[in-house]
Amino acid sequence: MRPKKLAIMMMCAVLVFGSLPLPALAENNAEEESGSGEYDAKDETIYGNLNTSGTLQDMYVVNTFHVTEPGEIVDYGDYTNVRNLSNLTDIEQNDGEVRVQAEEGEFYYQGDMDNQPLPWNIDITYILDGEEVAPDELAGKSGELEIQIATSANESVDTVFFEHYMMQISLTVDPSIFDDIQAPDGTEATSGKNKQITFTVMPEQEEEFIVSANVTDFEMDPIDISATPASMPMEEPDLGGMKGDMQSLSDAISEVNSGVSELNSGISDLNEGAADLSSGSAEYLSGISDLDQSSGELVSGSAEIRDVLQNVNDAVQDAPDTPDISELEALPGGMRELAGDLQESADGLDELSDNYNQAYGNLDDAISGIPDDDITDEQFAELRNSNADEEVVDQLIGTYEAAHTAKQTYLGMQEMFGSVTGTLDQISGSMREMADRAETIAGEIESGMENMNELDALGELQSGVSTMASQYQTFHSGLVEYTGGVSELASSYEELNTGIQELSDGTSSLDSGASELQDGTEELQDQTSNLPGQMQSEVDDMMDEYDASDFEPQSFVSDENENVDVVQFVLSTESIEVEEPETTDESEEEEPSFWDRLMDLFR
Numbered sequence: 001m002r003p004k005k006l007a008i009m010m011m012c013a014v015l016v017f018g019s020l021p022l023p024a025l026a027e028n029n030a031e032e033e034s035g036s037g038e039y040d041a042k043d044e045t046i047y048g049n050l051n052t053s054g055t056l057q058d059m060y061v062v063n064t065f066h067v068t069e070p071g072e073i074v075d076y077g078d079y080t081n082v083r084n085l086s087n088l089t090d091i092e093q094n095d096g097e098v099r100v101q102a103e104e105g106e107f108y109y110q111g112d113m114d115n116q117p118l119p120w121n122i123d124i125t126y127i128l129d130g131e132e133v134a135p136d137e138l139a140g141k142s143g144e145l146e147i148q149i150a151t152s153a154n155e156s157v158d159t160v161f162f163e164h165y166m167m168q169i170s171l172t173v174d175p176s177i178f179d180d181i182q183a184p185d186g187t188e189a190t191s192g193k194n195k196q197i198t199f200t201v202m203p204e205q206e207e208e209f210i211v212s213a214n215v216t217d218f219e220m221d222p223i224d225i226s227a228t229p230a231s232m233p234m235e236e237p238d239l240g241g242m243k244g245d246m247q248s249l250s251d252a253i254s255e256v257n258s259g260v261s262e263l264n265s266g267i268s269d270l271n272e273g274a275a276d277l278s279s280g281s282a283e284y285l286s287g288i289s290d291l292d293q294s295s296g297e298l299v300s301g302s303a304e305i306r307d308v309l310q311n312v313n314d315a316v317q318d319a320p321d322t323p324d325i326s327e328l329e330a331l332p333g334g335m336r337e338l339a340g341d342l343q344e345s346a347d348g349l350d351e352l353s354d355n356y357n358q359a360y361g362n363l364d365d366a367i368s369g370i371p372d373d374d375i376t377d378e379q380f381a382e383l384r385n386s387n388a389d390e391e392v393v394d395q396l397i398g399t400y401e402a403a404h405t406a407k408q409t410y411l412g413m414q415e416m417f418g419s420v421t422g423t424l425d426q427i428s429g430s431m432r433e434m435a436d437r438a439e440t441i442a443g444e445i446e447s448g449m450e451n452m453n454e455l456d457a458l459g460e461l462q463s464g465v466s467t468m469a470s471q472y473q474t475f476h477s478g479l480v481e482y483t484g485g486v487s488e489l490a491s492s493y494e495e496l497n498t499g500i501q502e503l504s505d506g507t508s509s510l511d512s513g514a515s516e517l518q519d520g521t522e523e524l525q526d527q528t529s530n531l532p533g534q535m536q537s538e539v540d541d542m543m544d545e546y547d548a549s550d551f552e553p554q555s556f557v558s559d560e561n562e563n564v565d566v567v568q569f570v571l572s573t574e575s576i577e578v579e580e581p582e583t584t585d586e587s588e589e590e591e592p593s594f595w596d597r598l599m600d601l602f603r
Contacts, residue, residue, distance in 0.1 A: 037071030037102050041565035046556055048571040050225075052135035054122035054149075058112075061557055065107045066565075073102045076558035079111035096558070111557070119161035119556075122225065123150045124573070138218050140578045145215045147171070149199070149223075152206040164551050165569075166230040167201040171211060172221045178213040185209050194221075203230050220576045227569040229551055268515075282501075292487045297341075299476075299483055305334050306476045335442035342435035349428040430478070437475050 043064040049057045062085070065073055075098040082091045082098060085108035092099040100109060125148040126133050128141060138145075149169060153162040172194050173181065181188070186197045186209065199209045555561035556569075 035071040036069075037067055037073045038069035039065040039067045039073060039102075039107075040563060041066045042075070042555075042561060042563050043566040044556055044561075044564065044568075046567070046569045048118060048569065050122065050223075050571055050573040052124065052574050052576055054124040054573065056118055058114075059116055059118075060110055060112045062108060062110050063557075065102060067102045067104050067107050070102060070104045073100055073107065074098070075100075075109075076555075076560040077111050078113065078116075078558070080114045081112040083110040083112075084108075085110055113557075117154055117157055118569070118571070119154055119157040119159075119165070120167065120227070121150075121152045121154050122571075123152075124148070124223070125150075135576060139576050141218045142216045143214070145213055145218065147211045148208065149211075150206075150208045151201050158554075160554060161227070161556070161567075163204050164229055165227045166203060167225065167227040167569075169199040169201070169209065170224045170226075171197045172224075173197065173213070174219070177215055177217060177219060179216070181211065181213045183209070183211045186211065217578070218576065219578055222575045223573040225569070225571040225573075227571075229553060229567070292483075296483070299480055302338060302476045302479050305338065306473060332442035332446045335438045335445070339435040339438035339442070342431045342438065346428045346431040346435065349431070353425060353428065434475060434479055441475070 043066075045062045045064070046059060047062065048059045051057055061077065061079075063075060063077075065075075067073065076096055077098060078096050079093065079098070082093050084091050084100065086102070086106075089101050091109060098109075098111070100107075124135075126135055126138055127146040127148065128138065129143040133141070151167065151169075153159060172191060173196075174194055178195070181195065181197070183197045183199075185207075186199045189196045189198070197211055199207070201207045553564045553567050555564045556567050
């Protein structure tokens with residue numbers, strides 16, 4: 001038995017003392033690298049474990065050095081514990097100073113931190129069926145769940161991280177547990193059998209995100225949160241084509257403004273023409289109404305003359321001897337007075353006709369200046385979708401429709417407008433003919449009276465008076481017909497004048513609207529005259545706002561650390577799981593360890 005035990009003891013000695021050369025080797029290496037080392041960059045990755053509500057529980061930092069010269073590296077940090085992750089070399093830590101021997105290449109060590117706050121406040125709230133529920137009570141529950149994730153700046157930490165870091169929050173959910181998922185501000189993606197929802201928090205922003213779903217037997221993997229500097233250099237976009245489009249839009253708006261200016265000028269002329277027509281029409285209506293009212297006096301005076309002639313004719317025809325012709329002697333004066341009234345009325349109609357023709361001509365010129373182009377509903381829709389000022393576009397469309405309606409209304413009444421001039425000329429001509437006829441009759445009566453002594457027989461007098469009475473009856477009938485026409489014209493023209501007044505009121509409103517429209521398009525042109533330059537300026541401002549390529553990284557652990565290249569945060573919450581019941585197998589025996597098996601050799 002003794003040789004056997006001796007062999008066993010020798011094996012134990014080999015096992016125990018065989019590990020001794022390793023520290024010795026490390027010590028030799030440390031001696032070789034006892035000089036000062038150098039590194040060109042240092043990275044910090046901060047790992048944090050959060051509870052399910054977002055509160056930080058523990059934190060550690062993995063420091064990575066890119067060593068260019070082997071030797072002693074000095075780092076700083078208020079760590080509760082440090083651990084070499086690259087080799088077995090001991091790390092010296094004293095009052096926030098960390099010293100370690102590092103070989104050339106990448107060197108890693110971990111430092112645990114306590115009571116070090118994060119740059120962000122993260123608050124996670126769970127609401128089940130409308131009521132807030134503690135996370136530790138959610139596992140296995142079912143219902144309508146809403147997860148609220150709020151982030152804000154932690155004022156107790158240097159704001160450089162809040163101001164320059166972009167944060168991503170990722171939730172991984174099982175579709176067999178989560179149904180009808182709603183995440184308005186998130187990006188959804190498929191990750192294997194699960195679905196991943198990602199939210200982004202830009203630098204200097206405080207956000208609140210919501211994920212809602214119907215859950216069954218609720219469980220959820222940890223929520224992962226990462227934060228990295230938003231310092232990627234941004235290449236300025238190529239705006240060449242877009243600038244060309246913007247210039248085309250600017251030119252188009254300028255053309256619209258020019259067209260609206262011409263339209264406004266035309267509508268102004270139209271309004272002036274309509275106003276002149278309205279004024280002339282009102283004067284015409286007043287004149288034709290006065291003429292209609294005076295027509296009764298003309299007819300009455302003419303009837304008296306007709307009756308006198310008829311009485312004289314009766315007296316002459318019935319008298320065997322020389323008749324009483326005193327009434328006949330008074331006729332020429334009455335006839336000439338009637339002729340004067342008719343001539344005066346004709347002059348008034350001529351003046352009315354001239355005024356009306358001038359107003360009508362102005363209106364016709366203004367109406368003719370309105371383009372005949374029809375704008376379709378599709379073109380209206382295209383104009384509304386052109387990003388032009390919506391109010392200006394509405395005014396432009398309203399002005400077009402009003403002008404188009406005014407023109408169509410005018411064209412519908414144009415024949416009636418034109419007929420007024422012809423009617424006036426016809427009536428005026430008839431009145432002058434009747435005035436001339438009255439003068440002729442008066443002259444014939446006077447001539448007949450002068451030659452009365454030369455008449456050889458009463459028969460010639462009787463024949464002359466009878467002829468004059470008959471002719472005057474025809475004249476009187478024409479006068480009655482004329483006054484009837486005047487009365488009918490005066491009555492019908494009231495309706496036409498009403499339409500003219502409405503047209504004038506409409507063009508007045510149209511003129512006012514067109515002036516406002518021109519003001520709007522001029523303002524729009526001023527605002528868009530340099531669209532390419534404005535767009536470039538906006539892009540430059542955005543580039544300045546989001547391009548943080550000049551950001552100088554700084555250590556999260558200590559301001560004394562130098563050559564800091566990358567600092568990033570990797571955070572994760574606890575998962576929410578249904579606890580599995582513990583099972584014990586009494587029949588299962590614990591497998592003996594190597595030491596147990598070794599000691600069994602001595603038994």
